[in-house]
Amino acid sequence: MNRIPQQPIDANELAQVTDVGRRRFIAGLGASAAIVSSGSLMRPAWAQSTLNVGVLLPTSGFQAFIGKSCKLGADIAPNVLPGLGYGMPIRLMHADTETNVDVARSRAERLINDGAHVLVGAFDSGASAAIAQVCEQKGVPFIVNIAAAPQITEQGYKFTFRNFPTAIDLVRNGLALIGDIFHATNTVPRTAVFMHVNDTFGQAMARGIGAILPRLDFLPFKVVETIAYDPAARDLSVEVAKAKATKADFLMLVCRLNDAILVRREMVKQRWSPMGIIGPGNPGMYEAQFYNALGKLSEYCMSNVPWYNPKAPLTHSIERAFRKSFPKEKLMFHALNVGFTVEAIMIAADAYKRARTTDAKALADAIRQTSIANRMMIGGPIKFNAKGQVEGIKSACIQNLKMRPTVVLPAASAEAKPVFPMPGYRKA
Amino acid sequence: MLLMAVLTAALLILPAFADTYILSVAILILYFAYLGQAWNVMMGFCGQLSLGHSLYVGVGAYVSAALFVHFGIQPWLGVWAAVLACMAAGAAIGVLAFRFGIGGVYFALLTIAFAEFTRIGFDHLRWVGGSGGFFLHVAQREFNDVLALRGSPAMFYYVMLVATVAAFVFCAWLLHTRIGYYWQAIREDPEAAQALGINTFRYKMLAIVISSGMSAFGGVFFAFYYNNLFPEQIFSMSRSIEIILGPIIGGIGTLFGPILGAAVLTVLAEGITELMAAFGWEIPGVKQVFYGACLLAVIVFVPRGIWPALARCLGLESRGKGPRDG
Numbered sequence: 001m002n003r004i005p006q007q008p009i010d011a012n013e014l015a016q017v018t019d020v021g022r023r024r025f026i027a028g029l030g031a032s033a034a035i036v037s038s039g040s041l042m043r044p045a046w047a048q049s050t051l052n053v054g055v056l057l058p059t060s061g062f063q064a065f066i067g068k069s070c071k072l073g074a075d076i077a078p079n080v081l082p083g084l085g086y087g088m089p090i091r092l093m094h095a096d097t098e099t100n101v102d103v104a105r106s107r108a109e110r111l112i113n114d115g116a117h118v119l120v121g122a123f124d125s126g127a128s129a130a131i132a133q134v135c136e137q138k139g140v141p142f143i144v145n146i147a148a149a150p151q152i153t154e155q156g157y158k159f160t161f162r163n164f165p166t167a168i169d170l171v172r173n174g175l176a177l178i179g180d181i182f183h184a185t186n187t188v189p190r191t192a193v194f195m196h197v198n199d200t201f202g203q204a205m206a207r208g209i210g211a212i213l214p215r216l217d218f219l220p221f222k223v224v225e226t227i228a229y230d231p232a233a234r235d236l237s238v239e240v241a242k243a244k245a246t247k248a249d250f251l252m253l254v255c256r257l258n259d260a261i262l263v264r265r266e267m268v269k270q271r272w273s274p275m276g277i278i279g280p281g282n283p284g285m286y287e288a289q290f291y292n293a294l295g296k297l298s299e300y301c302m303s304n305v306p307w308y309n310p311k312a313p314l315t316h317s318i319e320r321a322f323r324k325s326f327p328k329e330k331l332m333f334h335a336l337n338v339g340f341t342v343e344a345i346m347i348a349a350d351a352y353k354r355a356r357t358t359d360a361k362a363l364a365d366a367i368r369q370t371s372i373a374n375r376m377m378i379g380g381p382i383k384f385n386a387k388g389q390v391e392g393i394k395s396a397c398i399q400n401l402k403m404r405p406t407v408v409l410p411a412a413s414a415e416a417k418p419v420f421p422m423p424g425y426r427k428a
Numbered sequence: 429m430l431l432m433a434v435l436t437a438a439l440l441i442l443p444a445f446a447d448t449y450i451l452s453v454a455i456l457i458l459y460f461a462y463l464g465q466a467w468n469v470m471m472g473f474c475g476q477l478s479l480g481h482s483l484y485v486g487v488g489a490y491v492s493a494a495l496f497v498h499f500g501i502q503p504w505l506g507v508w509a510a511v512l513a514c515m516a517a518g519a520a521i522g523v524l525a526f527r528f529g530i531g532g533v534y535f536a537l538l539t540i541a542f543a544e545f546t547r548i549g550f551d552h553l554r555w556v557g558g559s560g561g562f563f564l565h566v567a568q569r570e571f572n573d574v575l576a577l578r579g580s581p582a583m584f585y586y587v588m589l590v591a592t593v594a595a596f597v598f599c600a601w602l603l604h605t606r607i608g609y610y611w612q613a614i615r616e617d618p619e620a621a622q623a624l625g626i627n628t629f630r631y632k633m634l635a636i637v638i639s640s641g642m643s644a645f646g647g648v649f650f651a652f653y654y655n656n657l658f659p660e661q662i663f664s665m666s667r668s669i670e671i672i673l674g675p676i677i678g679g680i681g682t683l684f685g686p687i688l689g690a691a692v693l694t695v696l697a698e699g700i701t702e703l704m705a706a707f708g709w710e711i712p713g714v715k716q717v718f719y720g721a722c723l724l725a726v727i728v729f730v731p732r733g734i735w736p737a738l739a740r741c742l743g744l745e746s747r748g749k750g751p752r753d754g
Contacts, residue, residue: 059712068712096701096712101654101661102456106698109449125561129656133566137580138448151563151656167560200551200559200660207558 050089051352053345054111056121056131061099063124069334070123070145073341076321080342083317084374086349101126108134117358118143118351120344123337125149132160141351141364145344146337153389159364161388163343165306165395171208172216173395174281174304178252179219180409181278181302181397185420189249189275191224195239195263196254198228205254205282224248231259240266250275250421253285260284260301261293268297275421279303286398286405288333298400300422302408307378307396308339309413314376318342332405339376346372347382378413439589443582451581457694458588459649464674464686465595466642471672472681473599473608474635475615477532480539482667483546484514484640488647489657493564494556496652503577503652510644517542518640522633531618540665547663556657564655577652584653591645592687600683602638611635615681643671673719677726679733688735696722 055074058067071094078090093116097104104127108119112134119135119142122128128147135142136157144152144162148170153162165173182188194209196202206226213223225246229239240263243251251274253263264277277300279285285301308315308331322331322338331338351366352358372382380392397409401416408418443451463485470476491513492506501509521542525535551559572579577587602608610631613621622628651657661667678689700715730737 059710060716064712094710098715101656105654106449106452106456107701109452113447113449126654126656126658126661129561129563130654133655134448136566149561149563149656151561155563155566157566203551204559207554 049358050091051118051348051358052091052093052114052116053348054093054095054108054114054116054119054121055341055345056095056097056104056107056111056119056127057341058099058123058127059094059096061097063099066337067097067099067123069337070341072322072326072329072334073145073338074120074345076318076325076338077342077345079321079325080318081346081349084314084346086346086353088349088352090345090349090352092345097122097124097127099124099127101130104128105130105134112138112140116140117360118348118363120145120341120348123147125152128152132157135159138360139364140360141348141367143344143347143367145340153387157388159360161347161367161384161390163347163382163390163393164340165393166389167204167208168212169393170281170306170395171205172212173306174279175209175212175216175219177304177395177397177409178278178280179216181276181418181420182220184409184411184418187275187420188220190221191246191248192221192250192252193243193246193248193274194223194226194252194254195243196226196228197231197256197259199231199256201256201282202228202231202254205280209252209254209280221249223252229259231256233259233262236262236266237270239263240270240272244270244272248274251277253277253279254282255279255284256282257284257287257289260290264294264297264301273422273424277301277422279305281305281395285400286333286335288330291400291403296403298403300419301400302418302420303398303405304395305398306336306340306393307398307405307407308335308376309378309396310407310415311413312374312376314374318376335405343376343382346375378407378410443585448581451585453694453698455581455585455588455653457691458585458592459646460670460674460690460694461687462588462592462595462649463643463646463671464678464690465592465599465683466639466646467671468675468680468682468686469599469602469642470635470639472675472685473603473615474611474632475618476632476635477536478539478636478639479536479665479668479672480541480543481639481643481671482663482665483517483539483543484643485647485650485667485671486543486546486550486657486659486662487517488514488644489651489662490550490556490562490647491644492648493562493651493657497562497564498555502575503648504575507645507648510648511641514640514644514647515637517546518636519633522636526629526632540668543663543665543668547659550659550663559659562657564651566655577648584649588649591649595642596683596687598642603683607631607634673723675733677723677734679735682733682735682739684739685733685735688738689733692734693719693722 057070058064059071074092093111093114095107095111097107104122108131111119119131119140122131123146125147128144129152132142132152136159139159142160144164146164148167150166150168196206227239227243229236255263281304286303291298319331347367347370350370350372351363355362355366368384370382370384375382377393378396379394382390385391396407396413397418398405399408399418407413407415442454467481470478488510491510492503495501495506495509496503521538525538530538556562572583574583610626613626614628614631618628673693674689675686677692679685697715700718
């Protein structure tokens with residue numbers, strides 16, 4: 001009859017009882033602890049296999065700055081996802097598209113050949129469109145993190161999904177938020193002067209605004225003058241003087257970083273103090289260099305862009321992971337890039353969790369059924385329509401307050417109230 | 429000849445053995461070899477430096493794509509319109525430059541200027557999508573439709589292979605005609621050529637028109653292979669540089685140079701990426717640095733390109749054919 005221990009027994013005693021040597025017992029105990037702590041025993045069999053996610057981003061070439069910013073999001077995703085219930089192993093396979101369509105296509109082929117089950121990327125519309133074709137031919141799901149060309153999801157693709165607003169939605173959301181700013185601050189500006197950088201992006205935005213603004217009859221203002229300027233200009237005094245001469249109530253500015261700094265400096269020099277400066281869907285005024293270059297003069301500028309919800313629980317966990325991985329960086333200066341890249345990888349993980357297989361078709365079917373309410377970016381839940389496009393992604397009004405981009409609208413996500421009209425210059 | 433036969437056979441059966449990644453790399457090699465050959469007609473044969481060949485690729489791509497999307501005209505018909513449009517563009521540049529005696533660096537600057545303002549023009553041309561890009565509809569097909577240039581990578585590979593071989597044969601033929609000899613005379617000494625009675629204007633014009641027409645086909649291929657066109661990308665200066673790097677590395681003015689150069693550069697580029705991946709290194713931009721180093725090495729050690737040096741080693745010069753002849 002076996003001896004049944006009545007008292008707690010130590011390791012030596014247990015080893016004697018079970019006829020296992022002390023060293024073997026301790027080794028076995030260690031191994032068991034390792035297995036249990038890694039969660040392998042608690043994971044179902046399907047989750048033991050790894051989901052290979054190919055991440056295609058332009059980390060070299062002229063889009064390298066933004067590509068690297070997106071990559072920060074990809075790098076932290078594996079640390080964040082287990083806390084969200086996506087504990088299955090995920091392997092990221094990085095590839096540099098070199099800001100080149102040809103390279104993007106061949107890198108996508110390579111990643112799929114190397115065993116990628118799903119692709120994520122590629123920041124640029126041209127590269128994304130090229131990758132989408134490869135994915136369609138191979139039957140591998142492709143989740144677009146950032147790319148605004150509407151045509152990407154208008155081709156009837158079955159394996160391409162996009163969690164980013166189209167260019168039209170970006171402009172529409174940005175303009176609609178201008179109305180919200182006026183409503184929230186009880187102001188009724190009647191006139192605006194529209195300045196825009198005269199490059200590809202600026203022209204596209206200008207055309208979008210020209211097409212959509214007349215239809216938004218709830219907006220109380222009219223554009224009294226449109227002024228285009230050269231993206232490489234070193235002096236914008238004439239353009240700003242021209243804008244000032246219109247006596248418009250506020251400045252609607254479609255810019256990039258360097259010209260945004262030039263315009264702002266010139267406004268101070270010329271003592272032009274309109275009610276506000278609003279970017280209807282462009283970068284420039286919320287970037288780290290804008291604050292560094294202008295100091296307090298950067299204050300009160302507004303940008304209506306897709307942004308993360310600072311109050312969302314997911315944002316907090318991502319911010320913690322981000323701070324831990326990149327102590328020298330601040331999430332707020334990578335908001336859009338990190339947010340949409342993390343979400344794209346989360347969509348892949350979520351589909352894998354439900355599909356319970358790495359089979360491409362099953363993964364694509366699962367992505368189509370995605371419904372993720374706990375998201376980082378402002379907007380409705382992540383749900384794909386029949387074309388593979390997530391609808392309802394909103395823009396936020398970001399105002400520079402206390403030298404940082406601060407969400408002021410929509411009210412549900414706001415960290416502060418919008419300041420409009422902005423205070424005049426006291427000393428400049 | 430034996431080497432050529434083996435190479436041709438290997439290229440013909442490649443799709444049967446290669447996976448799609450290898451095939452996409454092979455397509456890139458052939459694509460740049462073809463465009464390099466087209467550029468070589470102007471610079472290598474006739475001595476006129478063009479740094480704006482992306483203009484012809486872009487115009488060719490847009491013309492054929494627009495005809496296909498808006499009027500349903502098949503690419504093999506559209507390609508003629510593209511070739512004509514590019515020839516007209518080339519002729520316009522040629523008349524401006526050669527009639528008024530613009531040559532050398534100033535001609536190169538003129539070609540860049542034309543490519544640049546064409547890009548700006550297409551940025552505003554809403555009929556073809558403007559700066560927002562022009563997309564060709566992509567449909568899933570069960571079979572290869574060669575007439576519509578819709579199909580698998582293998583089909584595109586064969587199309588580009590035939591085009592590259594045709595360009596090679598055409599250029600080899602050209603080089604041994606009177607036109608070819610006149611071009612070489614103009615390249616070596618335009619004043620002397622003129623003194624000998626060669627109508628330099630006419631033959632320079634012929635070079636630019638043929639080169640631009642050949643480049644147009646590269647554009648048509650690009651449009652139907654990638655199915656999206658952005659002025660910012662297709663007319664960019666970097667694309668022009670990509671086109672000319674192959675012939676420079678391989679050997680300007682030679683027939684095999686553009687092919688060898690394109691193969692060396694593409695394989696090196698992919699090789700570096702693979703090597704980096706194997707070692708787990710992530711150093712963005714290292715490929716471009718390596719490209720620059722290669723170019724520097726070629727300029728310093730084999731200034732006439734790899735092919736002439738290789739031809740010397742293989743003893744091909746001794747048959748009375750200089751390396752410049754291929």
